[in-house]
Amino acid sequence: MKLSKKTKNLLKFVKLKKERLFLFFDYDGVLVSLQNNPATAYLPSKVKKGLLELSFKKNIKVALVSGRNLHLLKKLTKLRSKNITLIGSHGLEMYYKGTTKHIFDKNLKDLKKVKKEATKLAKDIASGFVENKPYSFTYHIRDKRKNDFVQKICSAVNSLIKKRGLSKKLKVLKGKKMVEILPCDVNKGSAVEKLISLSPKYKYVYFGDDVTDISAFKTVKKYKGIPVSLNKKLPYKTRYTLDLPKDVWDFIDNLN
Ligand SMILES: [Mg+2]
Structure with a gap:
């Protein structure tokens, strides 16, 4: 297997540190390639196996963090391990140590x-359902x-959100044939921070x-961890980057 230079660099850095590792993976575009039909973006079984093997190691923890809802994430990954945490809906739902919970506590x-007005606005523009x-x-x-x-x-x-003076409280996320309205402070970052607080003293x-x-x-x-971007076009630049899910698969394999 030929590793890309970027994968080698990242592996070298991570192994050099000899620290306890907590690995977080986004799903679409990171563990699986972006597909025309996102409903069938299944996790390849060898990648699933690789993740499980990593998660069984004493010094490594694994979490998947996705915008998809937890139900779908479970279906696509077929991961139901107590050792791997699944975070769905941008951090709203979590499958942790074998139990599903909502991790957002807010009025x-x-x-x-x-809600009522937004739904009406949407319905006037295009037919659909809530x-x-x-x-x-x-x-x-x-x-x-x-x-x-x-x-x-x-x-x-x-x-509408602006008119109601709620720009700092609510946000709108665009998806494929869908629009989602949710509180501003729901994001992957807060979910990751919650997991970090449950598992301190790791390299994230x-x-x-x-x-x-x-x-x-x-x-x-x-938390002095390492962000790794797989998208050159993002406005946030990271020191370590990878090009493709295949590089991530290689990273998982070679850490095992
Ligand atoms: Mg993604």
Whole structure:
């Protein structure tokens, strides 16, 4: 197996430190390539095996951190190990030591304030349905007409949030055929920080490829960890980078 130079550099650095390692992986674009059909982005079994082997080691902990909901993340990874933590919905849900819990404790009055109106705005723009989640709601667009409905709904909801003076409290996330409204302080970074507080004295390494990973990059950096970016175009630059999920797979293999 030929390792890329970047993978070698990262491995060298991590091994040199001889510290206890806590590895965090984003899912899409990091452990699996971005696919046309995200519903079938299954974790390759050899990668699953590699992650499990790492997680059984005394000095290594493993977590997956995704924007997908926990149910889907479990389905795609087929990971149900007490040793691997799964974080779903950008940090809202967690599968930790074999139990599922919600890790966000907050009152939801701001969200309630805009929900009815935001839903109406969305429905006026494109047909679709609302999915209620514990701490957010998602509008799924099911409109056959061709238009950039995601952007339109996002702008409309953003204006509403601004008008209500809630710009600092609520945010809108765009996805494929969906728009999600959630509290601002829900992000991967806060979820990672929670796990760090449960497992102090590790060297934290976070692999990510998207804007939603930047908060997590900043968190591991704050705890003297190593952010690893797989996306050159991100506004946040990291010292260590990898190009493809394959490099991440090689990293996992060679750490084993
Ligand atoms: Mg990603």
